[in-house]
Amino acid sequence: MNGRNALNLLLLAGLLTLLSFSQLPRVVHEIVGVLMLAAILAHLGYARGWLRGLTRGRWTVRRMLGAVLNALLALNAATILVTGVMASNFLFIELVPLELHRNLALHQLHTALGWSMPILVGLHIGLHGAALWHRFGILRGARRARLVCGGLALLTMLLGIYASVLNRVGDRLRMEHIFATEAAALPGMIFALLILAMIGMYAVLGAGFAALIGKK
Numbered sequence: 602m603n604g605r606n607a608l609n610l611l612l613l614a615g616l617l618t619l620l621s622f623s624q625l626p627r628v629v630h631e632i633v634g635v636l637m638l639a640a641i642l643a644h645l646g647y648a649r650g651w652l653r654g655l656t657r658g659r660w661t662v663r664r665m666l667g668a669v670l671n672a673l674l675a676l677n678a679a680t681i682l683v684t685g686v687m688a689s690n691f692l693f694i695e696l697v698p699l700e701l702h703r704n705l706a707l708h709q710l711h712t713a714l715g716w717s718m719p720i721l722v723g724l725h726i727g728l729h730g731a732a733l734w735h736r737f738g739i740l741r742g743a744r745r746a747r748l749v750c751g752g753l754a755l756l757t758m759l760l761g762i763y764a765s766v767l768n769r770v771g772d773r774l775r776m777e778h779i780f781a782t783e784a785a786a787l788p789g790m791i792f793a794l795l796i797l798a799m800i801g802m803y804a805v806l807g808a809g810f811a812a813l814i815g816k817k
Contacts, residue, residue: 605647612640613800616718617793623785624792628691634682635692641678663814667728674721677714684711709776716773723800727807754805761802764795 615637622630645652655668686693687701688708701707765771767784784792 608640608643608647612637612644613722613797615640616722616800617796620715620719620796621789621793623781624789631685631689631692634685638682663728663811666814670721670725670728674725677717677721681711681714681718684708684714687711705778706776709778713774713776716768716770719796719799720803723803723805724807726800727804727809728811757798757801757805760795760798761800764799765802767795768799770799 615633618625618633619630619637658664684707687697687704688711689697689702694702764784767782767787769777769779769782772779784795787795
């Protein structure tokens, strides 16, 4: 495994840990958040060739969608970082005025943006990972391989929908104040697997959309 793939796995593990805040001590959530900043900066370092190439070449629909998605990811991550510092209860609590720290809307925004990350990350994986889907026979290959991969994709979609309902993702994205969800009562490993299924669901959707654009 090369460094870039290892870093991608670390980013995925970090996202799962951050979204499992109800399962872990709050200080762990904040420490992982700081570590994620370093990992994201390293990820951008690997992507510097792509960034330099933005001014070159032809802008296809797929390229434009990829660029917009990447920009949304970057903006989302930056806003989560800023609101996370403001809502900090441990690492940065001395740096933020008390009235700002207690602002409910700020906490709700931080939570809403956090739960939008599985959507954006999944779409990012699906749209930019077309080569992987081809390699594993998801979009082409033997009929049996396509059937197996199609079945796995359907199962991932169903689990992703189930995870979204249990976590009340729609309500969180609308910035509703939620004390607890059914998912929070699940064992930590199952909770993380359901979050992973959510990411997988949007990765499947992103891959299907990438294939549709490719055909056109």
